[in-house]
Amino acid sequence: MTEATMNYDEAISKFDPVLGLEVHVELGTNTKMFCGCSTVFGAAPNTQVCPVCLGLPGALPTLNKIGVESAIRIGLALNCEIAEWCRFARKNYFYPDMPKNFQTSQYDEPIAFEGYLDVEIDTDEGRKTFRVPIERAHMEEDTGKNSHVGGATGRIHGADYSLVDYNRAGIPLIEIVTKPITGTGKYAPEVAKAYVAALRDILRGLGVSDVKMEQGSLRCDVNLSLRETPESKLGTRSETKNVNSLRSVERAVRYEVTRHAARLAAGEQIVQETRHWHEDTGISTSGRPKSDAEDYRYFPEPDLLPIAPSREWVEELRAALPENPAVRRARLVADWGLSEIDMNTVINSGALDLIVEAVDAGVDPAAARKWWTGELARIANDRAIELEELPVLPSHLKRLEELIAAGSLNDKLARQALEGVIAGEGDVDAIVAARGLAVVSDDGPLLAAIDEALAADPAVVETIKSGKLAAAGSVVGAVMKATRGQADAARVRELLFEKLGVSE
Amino acid sequence: MSDLIKKDASELAGMVASREVSAVEVAQAHLDRIAAVDGAVNAFLHVDTEGALASASAVDAKVKAGEQLSVLAGVPLGLKDILATNGLPTTCGSRVLDGWIPPYDATVVTKLREAGIVILGKTNMDEFAMGSSTEHSAFGPTHNPWDLERIPGGSGGGSSACVSAFEAPLAIGTDTGGSIRQPAAVTGSVGVKPTYGGVSRYGIVALASSLDQAGPCARNVLDTALLHSVIAGHDPMDSTSINSPVPDVIAAAKRADIKGMKVGVIKELGGEGYQAGVRTRFDESVALIESLGAEVVEVSCPSFPAALAAYYLILPSEASSNLAKFDGIRFGNRVGDDGSKSVEQVMSETRAAGFGPEVTRRIILGTYALSAGYYDAYYGQAQKVRTLIKQDFDASFAKVDVLISPTAPTTAFKIGEKLDDPLAMYLNDVATIPVNMAGLPGMSLPIGLAPEDNLPVGLQIIAPAMADDRLYNVGAAIERELLTKWGGPILGLAPELAGA
Amino acid sequence: MSGISQEDVAHLAHLARIDIPTDELGHYAKQLDAILNAVAEVSSLDTADVVAMSHPVPMTNVFREDTPGVSLTAEQALSGAPAVEDGRFRVPRILDEE
Numbered sequence A: 001m002t003e004a005t006m007n008y009d010e011a012i013s014k015f016d017p018v019l020g021l022e023v024h025v026e027l028g029t030n031t032k033m034f035c036g037c038s039t040v041f042g043a044a045p046n047t048q049v050c051p052v053c054l055g056l057p058g059a060l061p062t063l064n065k066i067g068v069e070s071a072i073r074i075g076l077a078l079n080c081e082i083a084e085w086c087r088f089a090r091k092n093y094f095y096p097d098m099p100k101n102f103q104t105s106q107y108d109e110p111i112a113f114e115g116y117l118d119v120e121i122d123t124d125e126g127r128k129t130f131r132v133p134i135e136r137a138h139m140e141e142d143t144g145k146n147s148h149v150g151g152a153t154g155r156i157h158g159a160d161y162s163l164v165d166y167n168r169a170g171i172p173l174i175e176i177v178t179k180p181i182t183g184t185g186k187y188a189p190e191v192a193k194a195y196v197a198a199l200r201d202i203l204r205g206l207g208v209s210d211v212k213m214e215q216g217s218l219r220c221d222v223n224l225s226l227r228e229t230p231e232s233k234l235g236t237r238s239e240t241k242n243v244n245s246l247r248s249v250e251r252a253v254r255y256e257v258t259r260h261a262a263r264l265a266a267g268e269q270i271v272q273e274t275r276h277w278h279e280d281t282g283i284s285t286s287g288r289p290k291s292d293a294e295d296y297r298y299f300p301e302p303d304l305l306p307i308a309p310s311r312e313w314v315e316e317l318r319a320a321l322p323e324n325p326a327v328r329r330a331r332l333v334a335d336w337g338l339s340e341i342d343m344n345t346v347i348n349s350g351a352l353d354l355i356v357e358a359v360d361a362g363v364d365p366a367a368a369r370k371w372w373t374g375e376l377a378r379i380a381n382d383r384a385i386e387l388e389e390l391p392v393l394p395s396h397l398k399r400l401e402e403l404i405a406a407g408s409l410n411d412k413l414a415r416q417a418l419e420g421v422i423a424g425e426g427d428v429d430a431i432v433a434a435r436g437l438a439v440v441s442d443d444g445p446l447l448a449a450i451d452e453a454l455a456a457d458p459a460v461v462e463t464i465k466s467g468k469l470a471a472a473g474s475v476v477g478a479v480m481k482a483t484r485g486q487a488d489a490a491r492v493r494e495l496l497f498e499k500l501g502v503s504e
Numbered sequence B: 001m002s003d004l005i006k007k008d009a010s011e012l013a014g015m016v017a018s019r020e021v022s023a024v025e026v027a028q029a030h031l032d033r034i035a036a037v038d039g040a041v042n043a044f045l046h047v048d049t050e051g052a053l054a055s056a057s058a059v060d061a062k063v064k065a066g067e068q069l070s071v072l073a074g075v076p077l078g079l080k081d082i083l084a085t086n087g088l089p090t091t092c093g094s095r096v097l098d099g100w101i102p103p104y105d106a107t108v109v110t111k112l113r114e115a116g117i118v119i120l121g122k123t124n125m126d127e128f129a130m131g132s133s134t135e136h137s138a139f140g141p142t143h144n145p146w147d148l149e150r151i152p153g154g155s156g157g158g159s160s161a162c163v164s165a166f167e168a169p170l171a172i173g174t175d176t177g178g179s180i181r182q183p184a185a186v187t188g189s190v191g192v193k194p195t196y197g198g199v200s201r202y203g204i205v206a207l208a209s210s211l212d213q214a215g216p217c218a219r220n221v222l223d224t225a226l227l228h229s230v231i232a233g234h235d236p237m238d239s240t241s242i243n244s245p246v247p248d249v250i251a252a253a254k255r256a257d258i259k260g261m262k263v264g265v266i267k268e269l270g271g272e273g274y275q276a277g278v279r280t281r282f283d284e285s286v287a288l289i290e291s292l293g294a295e296v297v298e299v300s301c302p303s304f305p306a307a308l309a310a311y312y313l314i315l316p317s318e319a320s321s322n323l324a325k326f327d328g329i330r331f332g333n334r335v336g337d338d339g340s341k342s343v344e345q346v347m348s349e350t351r352a353a354g355f356g357p358e359v360t361r362r363i364i365l366g367t368y369a370l371s372a373g374y375y376d377a378y379y380g381q382a383q384k385v386r387t388l389i390k391q392d393f394d395a396s397f398a399k400v401d402v403l404i405s406p407t408a409p410t411t412a413f414k415i416g417e418k419l420d421d422p423l424a425m426y427l428n429d430v431a432t433i434p435v436n437m438a439g440l441p442g443m444s445l446p447i448g449l450a451p452e453d454n455l456p457v458g459l460q461i462i463a464p465a466m467a468d469d470r471l472y473n474v475g476a477a478i479e480r481e482l483l484t485k486w487g488g489p490i491l492g493l494a495p496e497l498a499g500a
Numbered sequence C: 001m002s003g004i005s006q007e008d009v010a011h012l013a014h015l016a017r018i019d020i021p022t023d024e025l026g027h028y029a030k031q032l033d034a035i036l037n038a039v040a041e042v043s044s045l046d047t048a049d050v051v052a053m054s055h056p057v058p059m060t061n062v063f064r065e066d067t068p069g070v071s072l073t074a075e076q077a078l079s080g081a082p083a084v085e086d087g088r089f090r091v092p093r094i095l096d097e098e
């Protein structure tokens, strides 16, 4: 059923939105949170399970150290405090995709708490930073996967029965919960999107997750409420579950604002409920109501011992954190002398890290950017592979640039050498030697080729002499062709003008 | 009747090792005994004749090959049906698991198999170890070999009964609030609950995770120590397992010297509510301990009277969560799935049909105690009482080396007597529960028959955490004197079972 | 501290997914009431400054290395299941609620 909505601008003029975002990220550990089963995506159903993650009677959990370490690193990257002592808790509720019928999670003692993340968005007044307050980041485990059989669409409604695969059950999850985000005004959708994007970049930078929203390794729940003014008390919120793309995060916030506003304006109550997001239609529909019956009966997990990360360990992890992606971006823009637009091009091309590596190896930033966003991007695109998959090392680019600077290769020859690198023909010098790639530096053959070119087009001599220097291009082109690209075009031009007695 | 069944485990192991008798003969003698008497006792839920003979014959092959054997190789054992056994049914005394065959072994089971111990079968128990009489088994009660009209204790009544009925010289039990010690007391056998974390819980179907501990049952202190040494030790599969050396319980059982030790009598455990004959035998033991050169003092543990109440909040709370997995989805029986009902309905029908009334009662109680709004008053408060109990023990052990009390307030009662009165049933564990609450090791040792009913009485010995060896030293010292006094094991006084 | 009604028992039974017949609710309510009265004794002690004890062994930071161990085969995993289809556990239809 489609619900009434109000025009967004009108809604925002009448109400103040308050956002809350809950993000679940699946960690990229080798094994599950509480057992040694593999976490590799896409295995045959129920082949990555053991007595522990299948919840068989008698099995006991053991805690993955990298899971804990990743949680601490995420907490630190989000400017959180790290608990000196915390425990796991059991969240008790029955659901067929949850093998033990309780989720091993954390309740009132999260491993990380009280942090924030600054996000930048474009506003009418230019770029502006919003601080998103983080309430907590805690460890828990994922559930199995239900597929619904029968009925019309494979959806849960109308299905005859379901099939469960527990491969995903027990994969480490970190749940990151914001405090109510206020003060965004009409930018609530943009702030929500920017937050999830920034979070994704941070998680990727930490190397703790592949953060693929489309594969469900990053999942987002959007909470939204409206109040009449920023001074009013918080309104009743809705929780829209599984909003699983950046665009949808933005759309879901926008939609909920318009839906809440319509209800409130009509004098109706907002029902505290979970809602389902529909990517295709761009609306959410009502799920189950939140009721008092939802009593998770949390208590400390007796099968796992408390975690008391030493301050030394925490500081060690803090010291080894990578630079915050937003800070890093700002620094590189300054260091490389790029415009924001150039930087966007670099980031969107997915070449940033590769360029940084090349620059770190001594390649000029402009050259590194030119190679990775130009020729190499084209090759990767032609082959439908990722840039990272090209076997091009920083040392290759460095050598090419050295040879270009020394005048022994030109751009065209350098591209040929690079083809050789990608074809696995060896290092740059070997390829240059084997392919005979070298700028012709002896003037003799060049002068002969110039003579030949002028003979073929005698009229051009007068044209150039008359001052139309641009006409020289055709002669240089003919010479380059005759020397199969191995000439230094600048030298050819120089010799030509010398011969005709004109000066530039 | 073969006289092999009356022999101690240590003696049988020696005979097998020296090829005086084969492990297969030993196993067969016990299988014959089970066939003869278990119809009356009902100690076993499942007898694995084939598996037992196969592992016995593997031991014999090793003997022949001159291989080094463990201290108990070739000795038969009854295994409480709460330990997961790969390829063997594991029911926990519940309908909900009827027919389930685990695809893995509990760590304790792996250790038993590696030690060449011959597992005869799975022993009866109160459903999911909830009970003190084994009457709550879905597969009928176990009968006390001393008087078949009476209960063998619980929850591990099958394990204690199979030992005292000479169906097996050894058994494994689990003890959450007394389920090894109280059955040992009422059947005239020895049972030890090791330090929490001393024996791996991996593969033991959890009742109350913070209280459960598996331990050895046998007919004498040395055999108990031998079995203890086989099953104890650190296990990386159990996060709560203690990673330090196992106390040398065998040496302690052989030492049997308590001269100069200080022994504390717990003031709060005894007196009112304890049967006269139990008190008589307990007082005699105190005198005996003094005569062996130990000093006996009275100690007070003022929070113990609240222990029972705290226990009956913590246990049901943890159990309500631990037992949630029994829903008929991944294993076990499923009830009511006619294709029309929802999974929620089928789960609820499965659980209603699968759980007996005591299990249902405790799950509902635990659900209540953990509910929002009641947590602090019940579960939270119970955990604080637990701290106080631990503090009482700490204060006591600052003064004495071991503590003693009667194991159970009464001797074995009649089957059916307390079945409809849960509170009366819970009182059976009043003396054993504080030990679990603090995670300490405790032993029950037979100290005679109550004069009024000629039924066995047990002495509870309690030691500090990871000082399990003290139990064996003290137990063996008392046992040696009593054997002299009685002219042989107390089980020699039990009536012969019909059919034998 | 107690006073448990049939409705309470019905609600708890629903939370615990046990389908207790209506005519047995009263019986359970009576028994639970008696037990709750007895366990109310936990409040008899002064615990104002007492820390709750969740684990009997005072250890912390027990971790496992992130190295894959042995999993079950699908056949083993499914061996005890009441209903199986297509390498998965077959379950009755799931209502969209908990």
Ligand SMILES: [Zn+2]
Binding pocket: A032, A035, A036, A037, A048, A049, A050, A051, A052, A053, A054, A170, C071
């Ligand atoms: Zn697993």
